[in-house]
Amino acid sequence: MKIHWIRALAGGFLVELVLVVLTIPIVFLWGMEAFVPFVPIVCFVVGFVVCWWTVRKIQSGFVLHGTLAGIVATLIYFGLVFGQSGSIRPAIDLYGPVLFLTANALKILGCIAGA
Numbered sequence: 001m002k003i004h005w006i007r008a009l010a011g012g013f014l015v016e017l018v019l020v021v022l023t024i025p026i027v028f029l030w031g032m033e034a035f036v037p038f039v040p041i042v043c044f045v046v047g048f049v050v051c052w053w054t055v056r057k058i059q060s061g062f063v064l065h066g067t068l069a070g071i072v073a074t075l076i077y078f079g080l081v082f083g084q085s086g087s088i089r090p091a092i093d094l095y096g097p098v099l100f101l102t103a104n105a106l107k108i109l110g111c112i113a114g115a
Contacts, residue, residue, distance in 0.1 A: 001061045008065050011054035012072025015111065016080070018046050019073075036095060040103040047073065047110025055115045066115025070108030077104070 022042065026035050047070060055065045081091045092100045 001064070003061065003068075004055075004058055004065060005068075007054050007058065008068035009072055011051050011065070011069030011111065011115075012074075012076060014054065015047050015050045015069065015073035015107065016076040018050060019043065019077075022046070032094065036099070039095065040099065040106045043103045043107035044110035044113075047107045048114035051111040051114035053114075062115040063112055066112035067108065069115070070111030073107055073111065074104050077107075 019042065023035065051066045051069050054069060055062055058065060078088055081088050084090075095103065
């Protein structure tokens with residue numbers, strides 16, 4: 001089985017890009033507190049759609065590519081949060097530990113399911 005690294009990396013990048021693009025107007029209009037309960041669902045749906053689109057032309061290894069894209073997206077998210085505040089603690093404080101873990105797990109699972 002051949003790993004299509006460009007597709008996996010692009011998928012992870014696109015997942016985070018779409019999440020940021022969706023989050024900005026919602027937070028601007030309604031505030032982050034209104035959006036927080038929907039974050040896990042949005043992470044799953046965006047991961048699903050982006051990874052379905054990203055890996056649709058490969059012949060095999062769908063689960064692997066979805067997993068790689070989900071991990072890349074999660075690492076990018078951690079990098080963004082860490083780069084902004086020097087720690088992931090503000091994100092955990094905002095979402096709570098359970099919602100924080102759930103959202104990131106559902107992002108990866110959404111990528112796997114979509115792939």
